[in-house]
Amino acid sequence: MLAPTTFFHDKVVLVTGSSDGIGRAAVVMFASAGARVTVTGRSAEKLAITKQQCIAAGAKEEQILEIGGDVTDKNFIERLVNETVGKFGRLDVLVNNAGAKTFDFSGKKGIEIPIDNFDSTMDLNVRSVILISQLAIPHLEKTKGAIVNVSSIVAFPFVIAQPYYPLSKSCLDQLTVQMAGTLIRKGIRVNSVNPGAIRTNFSHAAGMAEETAKKFYDSLDESLPSGKCGTPEDIAKIIFFLTDRTQSEIIIGQRIAADGGTVLFNQGLSAGV
Template sequence: MSFFSGKVVIVTGSSNGIGRGTAVLFAKHGAKVTITGRNAASLEETKKQCLQAGAKPDDILELIGEITDASFNESLITSTVQKFGNLDILVNNAGGSSVANTGKGILDIPLEEFDQMIDLNVRQVLRLSKLAVPHLEKTKGAIVNVSSITAALKLVPWPYYGASKASLDQVTVQMAGSLIKKGIRVNSVNPGPVLTNALVTAGATKDQQDTMFGGMSDSKTIPLGRIGVPDDIGKIILFFADRSQSEFLIGQILTADGGVMLKSAIFADA
């Protein structure tokens, strides 16, 4: 029997991409899953894939809403607990960037974009985690945050996005140190390039997204020789959430990028 059989999981941002792939993996392993996003049609597709993976209809809860809305955060937790009785795992996957000011220096971008990135990538994680803690404490559960390798890169085309993800990494560490006293484990996975619609959601065109991803699919950019897919990250999230496999990992920030961070700007062929 899988560790996740009967466990209750919330995966934010699960209407597409990494969130969808992760929700489907949890469903495949017997978990009861709350899926959430802003697009009803996309969320319905996630549910369909969860059912195809083996979930029962009563084991999937769909909630449509804006993750930065405080009242929706409250509803996300209370509705999950009301339906399933408890909460074992929170996956803070929802987040995003903005391509409106791509390539500009950090001081040339309006500060309003910084506020937007902090709200989307940090504040809602703190708020939702705080609401989840009383329930996770009862189950000795886990929180897995999804950050980004841009948190550690000095030069990215979206400075405020990178800054918000760096903040999220520190939030992960601080939460881990605090919440382990309650028996709750907190860790983070920081993906590199992954094939999702994230850039389109951020404001890019489909052609721009395809061009960017197409330019990454070689060993010069990604030593592994291919771009990531949602399952690559979802499997790591499940590993962090599985206490039987990763109980000794607390406050870890795991880079999952196919080797991107190994590349040297000085020694390109090293």
């Protein structure tokens, strides 16, 4: 249970990729705390569900801005920030949650996977974060706001068959550090949360069949040190904490691994423990 807070009352929060999963859980949590929120994603149907969940959590309809679109589109990113500030008059929190692993079906592995897969992965997981953050900074400076980048534990040293996703998340972690170091002088705090296995629609959205995705997560439950995958709400609580200045003002430029012990366990194996 989070400590009671009124910090987010009337604050303005923009969460990318908030039509499902971690983004949805986060934006609903902010809405329940009295924040005015922008929900955004590519699926109008899923955005409508997110909006209804925000209302069910206590938000009024006028406290929610719903904008559908693709964050890899620079024009859409400009619209997203401009309409958020235009409607609510300010911006206090930016959560860069939109991201994905694009499965490649060329039959290639590792660095032999076609460069187009690299380009699309970096566009979504890194370039879009830079673009929206650049646009948000002037507004966050006015409010002494916060940015949380949603990364992944694959940013840590893991070797997997499709390397461009972990490469993009390692890049995002370095971006978090660079942003934090420069933006704290403007009063803006930047951190990242690096989830491990979380039961979301992520694998299904990336091309895995729904039943296959379920079996995948079930098998992970058994293999994780904690004995279970995390939930979107688990990560939302960390995002909520990192953006509440009254709770986490001293935390700047950090990567918070939220993985049920996965990294610790794998490091132990590597060390022969």
